[in-house]
Amino acid sequence: MEDLTNRMIEPELVGCFEDALTFGHIYAVYQPQINHSTGRMVGAEALMRWKHPIYGIQMPGDFIPVLEKNNLIYRADLHIFETVCRFQRKCLDEGISIIPISVNMSRYDIYNTNYVEEIEAIRKKYDIPVKFLRLEITESSAIGGRELITKVLRQLHDHGYTVEMDDFGSGYSSLNILKDLDVDVIKLDMAFLAGDIGGRGGTILGSIVQMTKWLNTPVIAEGVETMEQADYMLSTGCKYIQGYLYYKPLPEEEFLEKMIQLDHEPLTPGMHLIKTLDAGKFWDPNSMETLIFNNFVGGAAIFTYDEDSKELKILRVNRKYVKELGMNMSEHDIIGKDAWTGFDEKNKEKYLALLKRTVESGDEEMGETWRTVYSDCCGEDRICIRTYVREIGEAEKQHLFYAMVHNITAEKKIHEQMAEDEARYKFAFEQANVYAWEYTIATKEMRPCFRCMRDLGLPPLIKNYPEPVIENGVFPPDYADQYRDWHKQLEQGVESIEGIIPLTVGRVPFHVRYTLEKDENGRPLKAYGSATLVVDRKE
Ligand code: C2E
Ligand code: CA
Ligand code: CA
DSSP: OOOBOOOOOHHHHHHTHHHHHHTTOEEEEEEEEEETTTOOEEEEEEEEEEEETTTEEEOHHHHHHHHHHTTOHHHHHHHHHHHHHHHHHHHHHTTOOOOOEEEEOOTTGGGOTTHHHHHHHHHHHHTOOGGGEEEEEEGGGGGGOHHHHHHHHHHHHHTTOEEEEEEETSSSSHHHHHHHSOOSEEEEEGGGTTTOTTSHHHHHHHHHHHHHHHTTOOEEEESOOSHHHHHHHHHTTOOEEESTTTOOOBOHHHHHHHHHHSOBOOOOOSOOOOSSOOHHHHHOTTSHHHHIIIIISSEEEEEEEETTTOOEEEEEEOHHHHHHHOTTOOHHHHTTSBTTTTOOHHHHHHHHHHHHHHHHHSSOEEEEEEEEEEETTTEEEEEEEEEEEEEEEEETTEEEEEEEEEEOHHHHHHHHHHHHHHHHHHHHHHHHTEEEEEEETTTTEEEEOHHHHHHHOOOSOBSSTTHHHHHTTSSOGGGHHHHHHHHHHHHTTOOEEEEEEEETTTTEEEEEEEEEEEOTTSOEEEEEEEEEEOOSOOO
């Protein structure tokens, strides 16, 4: 924990600056950057700290403006750059796999014409591959003139550095500046959202994220403190998170531990250029499109298909989509994940054929496919989804689709069950004069055999059993309570029950039996019922 002690005033800071560099009072802490949908580390930012031996920790917000004002910042920044390189060298020497680290560049560093050459010299001295270093510049760097920043950017790119635009969206010229400046990564600060995800802040972020998509640039959301914020960012397509939600800036040793412990992955752009979609409206959380998407349509998703990689990637889903798929999943379980998970070859082919049809027809097409879904709470399940899909955008080998989904598993299962029942019961029971059914304890659902359906006109699935068969008179009123009680006993685990019950209005005596099936924990699962005609007894 960093605890702020006495704040130093400007002359004190300036006075001990040299010592602070020499004795390591100025050092770096590291804040990991995480892919919110995979939990892997994509990088870290080095943040400057100053711990005075007597006054204690000084915060960058206080001392950085002082260093800038006194033209000392470039030395402090170079010091941090060197600290990072030294750290990475140490790791590499110990065979530890390292992650790219971003170093902040003050806008005043831009004025220092040698700055890029100086960091290059440091990098070479420690022999760090350039892909492990990123530089963060701020929009305000452009204020000193576009030519200067453009030149520095070109120099950095010539040497192979990744350049990040820090605090994007804080200035006025945000949306224009991106077109002019060739940055590789964009960092958005959650502070600009100011707590109201649906409000004005959301609109700004929405349009920024949309804009950056068009420019094919990865986005990192900074200052993310809550799961809600992270999930919101993910739902707008921004999956990289740097903030207290995951990690506060960490001292070097702690950061080293995390770097070793977590899997690493590279930053990748959100999406390629899409021609036809009015993305601006779509990603804007206040737009009618978003409102409709979330509230007025059924389960819906936006996803891309890449012809080269054959990747199917879900960019956005609404709440009802998550519900349709069931299994208590969250949007976060779905977005960014490989959408082919759970598809077998046959169903994958079928789905691809559907996509091909809609691309060719330019119209909405429908298909039904099965997939396996998994969730921590419910385990594995196989579901059937009916998809209405339409292509809404295209860029080279990339296709953007809009899909409406309906979970039709229950429907399908009843049909399957019927076919199965028919085959299973038909032969065995037809001659034996046995009526059979299956009763599911938890759901109070009854599935009758084919013969029950035929002779008694029962539907393939009866809910709230046994009420409907009492109501329709198959079980007569004077036996109703006894029969209800049987089901209570089954629920309590009674293994078998039997008795003679006169069935139907004709009061034909039947020997009715139940046998209980339990799950591996001994809990009642299903009961198998049968009714055999009693031939030699009259009631
Ligand atoms: P920045 O570059 O935007 O750095 C992000 C700041 O947000 C850091 O503050 C970080 O500790 C803080 N932060 C991270 N996650 C969260 C969160 O979830 N919630 C909140 N409320 N804050 C979070 P820090 O370290 O105090 O740095 C402040 C600023 O000082 C930096 O903002 C940057 O502009 C400047 N700075 C820091 N280190 C350097 C450096 O080495 N060189 C230069 N030139 N400037 C630096
Ligand atoms: Ca920064
Ligand atoms: Ca920032």
